[in-house]
Amino acid sequence: MIHRLPPFLVAILLVGCTYTPPTHVKLVQPETGSFFVEDPVELEFDNPVIAESLAISIWPGERDLEGEIPTDVEPHRSDCQIDSPCSGLAIQLTDDRKRAILEFDPTTLGKPDVPLSIEVQAGLESGSAASTGTSSWFDIQFKPIDDELPPDVDITFDSGHYVVMAQTTSPLPATLTLITDIQVRSDGKTAVAAGEADEIEGAAKTTMDPTELFIDTTDQGFVLHMTAKISLEPEGRFFETDPVEVVIRLGPIIVTLKGVRLTGIVVTNDDTDKDGIEGTLSYTGINLSTNSTTHDYEAGNTTFSAIYIDPDLVPEGAPSVCGDLCGAVPSQCSPPDGFPSIGICP
Structure with a gap:
């Protein structure tokens, strides 16, 4: 329903003042x-x-x-x-x-x-x-x-599956949850396979409990494959993916995220003694398109967290860097040629 102001009130407003938004x-x-x-x-x-x-x-x-x-x-x-x-x-x-x-x-x-x-x-x-x-x-x-990076040294990291969660506010408020396999070799070279996950009924939209998540195996589910590195800095270990373009089809809408990059510091969870990542998900632009319209949005970023998943609790159908690269995701999964590189998997 469209609510219209009475004509006399509109006239008073127009004559009385002009509102300039903050x-x-x-x-x-x-x-x-x-x-x-x-x-x-x-x-x-x-x-x-x-x-x-x-x-x-x-x-x-x-x-x-x-x-x-x-x-x-x-x-x-x-x-x-x-x-x-x-x-x-x-x-x-x-x-x-x-x-x-x-x-x-x-x-x-x-x-x-x-x-x-x-x-x-x-x-x-x-x-x-x-x-x-x-x-x-x-x-x-x-x-x-x-x-300013130091010479190459052996990098330690708890390779395995992680829950990665980020919340965005632009162009629309959304929560992105990924069941993410991160495999790291001793020189820091890293491969990432991440499957989009949804929460079970009754769970919080932002839950990071793997028992409350499942892999989206519909035609709207997707898997991301990225290469990355972990470097040793004076402040600790730093994680950074190479930029990628991500194309996701959500029904009639095609979402293209350009220059997607994950950057963060590796932290140790005091309760589990396992690695985690506190970082930033950034992109250089977003395009939303349908058969008849297209909209471009500026660069942006948001924070993300990654927590380690006990192997017994990894949701069924999750992609694996050294196994099934797509997991149970049926369509939106296109691993790049030569992924993962030599030496990542045993």
């Missing part, structure tokens, strides 16, 4: 989809902002099952401003006041580590525009600079 904030994505250590982070505004109204907080990137920052988590830095910077973070505003440049100290807040969430706090003002009533949030993660 300033929109956008994270400027790097060309590679990933931020290297010492890279500036830029925020773009669609209107010139008032410098004194710009306040930024930096939070850990972890999320609860609802996709929110847990209530018991505190920010790393809070209420950082241009004239009142926080330790490890400097903020500058360009002359036209339409872009903020954030400089992270590479030895503290900006070192290669788990993802961070940038909060542009509510109350941002821009002249005649209304002030923002809610905060804007952006996920980032810094990765090591390639030319």
Whole structure:
């Protein structure tokens, strides 16, 4: 149903004032989809902002099952401003006041580590525009600079199946869950086979419990195959896939994700003593198309987590790097030629 305002009210509104919506904030994505250590982070505004109204907080990137920052988590830095910077973070505003440049100290807040969430706090003002009533949030993660990597060393990693989960907000809110086989050889070279999974009835959409997940074996299920590497850094082990183009058919809609890359730090689970990954899923663009329309969307990213699955609990039909590359997925599975490379599998 379409609700229409009475004509007299429309006239009053048109004569009385013109509403200018709050300033929109956008994270400027790097060309590679990933931020290297010492890279500036830029925020773009669609209107010139008032410098004194710009306040930024930096939070850990972890999320609860609802996709929110847990209530018991505190920010790393809070209420950082241009004239009142926080330790490890400097903020500058360009002359036209339409872009903020954030400089992270590479030895503290900006070192290669788990993802961070940038909060542009509510109350941002821009002249005649209304002030923002809610905060804007952006996920980032810094990765090591390639030319600073140490010499080759033996890499240890718990090869096996993992639950990988990410939540996106653009172009549509969605939860992506993958049952992912990650196989790593001693030099860090890695192969990945990931099958899309859904939750059982009654489970949370964001569950990472493998007993509450099943492989989508319909014609809308899909498998991704990626090559990757794990490197040893001063801060620990870092995981990064090579960029791939992902094409997924969802009924009449074809979704093409360009330059998809997973980057993250390897962490050890205190309860299971098994490896996991806390990282960022980035893409350089998205295209949604049907028989009659096509829409392009800009680059973006979101955080992801990967937790190890006990071999006895791997959902039936999951793809395997050293076995059935497609598992039980019937159609959307196209392993690249020569995958996996020599030496990945026993």
